[in-house]
Amino acid sequence: xxxxxxxxxxxxxxxxxxxxxxxxxxxxxxxxxxxxxxxxxxxxxxxxxxxxxxxxxxxxxxxxxxxxxxxxxxxxxxxxxxxxxxxxxxxxxxxxxxxxxxxxxxxxxxxxxxxxxxxxxxxxxxxxxxxxxxxxxxxxxxxxxxxxxxxxxxxxxxxxxxxxxxxxxxxxxxxxxxxxxxxxxxxxxxxxxxxxxxxxxxxxxxxxxxxxxxxxxxxxxxxxxxxxxxxxxxxxxxxxxxxxxxxxxxxxxxxxxxxxxxxxxxxxxxxxxxxxxxxxxxxxxxxxxx
Amino acid sequence: xxxxxxxxxxxxxxxxxxxxxxxxxxxxxxxxxxxxxxxxxxxxxxxxxxxxxxxxxxxxxxxxxxxxxxxxxxxxxxxxxxxxxxxxxxxxxxxxxxxxxxxxxxxxxxxxxxxxxxxxxxxxxxxxxxxxxxxxxxxxxxxxxxxxxxxxxxxxxxxxxxxxxxxxxxxxxxxxxxxxxxxxxxxxxxxxxxxxxxxxxxxxxxxxxxxxxxxxxxxxxxxxxxxxxxxxxxxxxxxxxxxxxxxxxxxxxxxxxxxxxxxxxxxxxxxxxxxxxxxxxxxxxxxxxx
DNA sequence: ATCCATTGGTGCATTTTTACACCACTAGAT
DNA sequence: ATCTAGTGGTGTAAAAATGCACCAATGGAT
Numbered sequence: 233x234x235x236x237x238x239x240x241x242x243x244x245x246x247x248x249x250x251x252x253x254x255x256x257x258x259x260x261x262x263x264x265x266x267x268x269x270x271x272x273x274x275x276x277x278x279x280x281x282x283x284x285x286x287x288x289x290x291x292x293x294x295x296x297x298x299x300x301x302x303x304x305x306x307x308x309x310x311x312x313x314x315x316x317x318x319x320x321x322x323x324x325x326x327x328x329x330x331x332x333x334x335x336x337x338x339x340x341x342x343x344x345x346x347x348x349x350x351x352x353x354x355x356x357x358x359x360x361x362x363x364x365x366x367x368x369x370x371x372x373x374x375x376x377x378x379x380x381x382x383x384x385x386x387x388x389x390x391x392x393x394x395x396x397x398x399x400x401x402x403x404x405x406x407x408x409x410x411x412x413x414x415x416x417x418x419x420x421x422x423x424x425x426x427x428x429x430x431x432x433x434x435x436x437x438x439x440x441x442x443x444x445x446x447x448x449x450x451x452x453x454x455x456x457x458x459x460x461x462x463x464x465x466x467x468x469x470x471x472x473x474x475x476x477x478x479x480x481x482x483x484x485x486x487x488x489x490x491x492x493x494x495x496x497x498x499x500x501x502x503x504x505x506x507x508x509x510x511x512x513x514x515x516x517x518x519x520x521x522x
Numbered sequence: 523x524x525x526x527x528x529x530x531x532x533x534x535x536x537x538x539x540x541x542x543x544x545x546x547x548x549x550x551x552x553x554x555x556x557x558x559x560x561x562x563x564x565x566x567x568x569x570x571x572x573x574x575x576x577x578x579x580x581x582x583x584x585x586x587x588x589x590x591x592x593x594x595x596x597x598x599x600x601x602x603x604x605x606x607x608x609x610x611x612x613x614x615x616x617x618x619x620x621x622x623x624x625x626x627x628x629x630x631x632x633x634x635x636x637x638x639x640x641x642x643x644x645x646x647x648x649x650x651x652x653x654x655x656x657x658x659x660x661x662x663x664x665x666x667x668x669x670x671x672x673x674x675x676x677x678x679x680x681x682x683x684x685x686x687x688x689x690x691x692x693x694x695x696x697x698x699x700x701x702x703x704x705x706x707x708x709x710x711x712x713x714x715x716x717x718x719x720x721x722x723x724x725x726x727x728x729x730x731x732x733x734x735x736x737x738x739x740x741x742x743x744x745x746x747x748x749x750x751x752x753x754x755x756x757x758x759x760x761x762x763x764x765x766x767x768x769x770x771x772x773x774x775x776x777x778x779x780x781x782x783x784x785x786x787x788x789x790x791x792x793x794x795x796x797x798x799x800x801x802x803x804x805x806x807x808x809x810x811x812x
Numbered sequence: 813a814t815c816c817a818t819t820g821g822t823g824c825a826t827t828t829t830t831a832c833a834c835c836a837c838t839a840g841a842t
Numbered sequence: 843a844t845c846t847a848g849t850g851g852t853g854t855a856a857a858a859a860t861g862c863a864c865c866a867a868t869g870g871a872t
Binding site for chain 2: 862868869
Binding site: 540541542552553556557573575576577 | 818819820821822
């Protein structure tokens, strides 16, 4: 094959199943994918994909090329990580992926401080609730609450974070029982176990939103009640736990990196720094400051 | 890296050491290589090659990318061989590399006959004295006289071919001793052991040429004497061995293919066919028909 | 000192690739 | 039957990549 980038094309089309979604994976126009596939299959490679309803599927020949493409991707990703792992001092780029809530509340000042302590480390924060793929260098490190981290990643398993039920001080006095409302999150709308275990399990949901920061502001504005992480709420003097509210344990916090990066000095420095910062806030995270 | 074809660029530049020779390897203009390298190094890959007298040399980072590129090449070549190995019947393409002399004299009719016997096998003959690289699919099979075949290739080791000293009938009668001349080949000009063991070891060389076919025609035209393969000369009624000439043993003939192809039906068919054809001509090849 | 064969670099023209816009088709939901 | 959200395909314009031609530099041979 005269252009090894065709292996990326093959992989994208295999993984996504259609020209348009392969194009999204590759960051190009679907007509580009269509034409490159046609050119590729007109050459010595032969027919690699057959058209099925809704898209394309590899032929037997194509499946072998997909396998080769997967091997190539592994090599390209390893090479990229090796490049990112380079460096013998506290300098160079690091990409850190973490939940918005942790970035904006729990570690907001610590991250700013890190930037001052290590001015030669170029820290990029990616706020995301998705689990960044460290194999493909979407990030160098991640902080996550999870019960099932990827087995091959390395780092620290810390402790679980706690949640409880909160409202703004004065909300209960100012709001007749029949007008009290819950502020939910988009992904746990249908799972109302958290509401059943709350002090006001019968109150309806005002609305739900995916943005936890927006919900936090709604809570602070007294628009309703919410179950939220203690590390977000317990530092707010205007917020109080609902009477009778208990803390419940969420998932364990992890700070993880890729095995290829674990020995890189600046990665070790950030890993140690973040773990220390989280451990220092353990009582807050576990809901034990009140 | 957003274009895996850059790995081919890296490999070519590493192997050849300069923009211009890398361009020749890749089949593009040297300005293209220059620009692609500049673009690549301006991106996240960093500086991969440093300029030295006469060309470029990989940096430490670049050496790692070279290693990755070598791994990718291995995968690409294996994928290509797997594609060529596909097929369960006597059909499909085969590229056969063999010396011109064998193609034009020894197996000329057999190859034509094979085309008739297996019309669905697309046989391509590459006449060459170089040893085609089967790893990179320069050919699917080779016939060679050699004493050191590549260890990893598979096939048959047959028997050695014989050579002797010849002239056109009547040449000796028509040519006074002081005007007798040798027709040499380009690659054995300096090695005149073959002349010392000939019946007329003192005769000078008329000229040398790389083209064995041309020399054969010169021999037939009575321009001089030559040491040539018996399978070329013994079938010519107008040629005779020089009085007192002995046969000497050349290298063994091999018929080889790549291990990944050895089980492909059409490769096995051609392998069997060529070996049978050569074995059938063993007495001619060993110089024992006269 | 001169010549020659290599090298790297670059302006401009050409070619190739890609994006854009649009069309038609399909399948599922209503 | 209609609507919607996907799909593949293609003509044309735009962008990118490449080749060509040329220049200057370098190092070895004479």
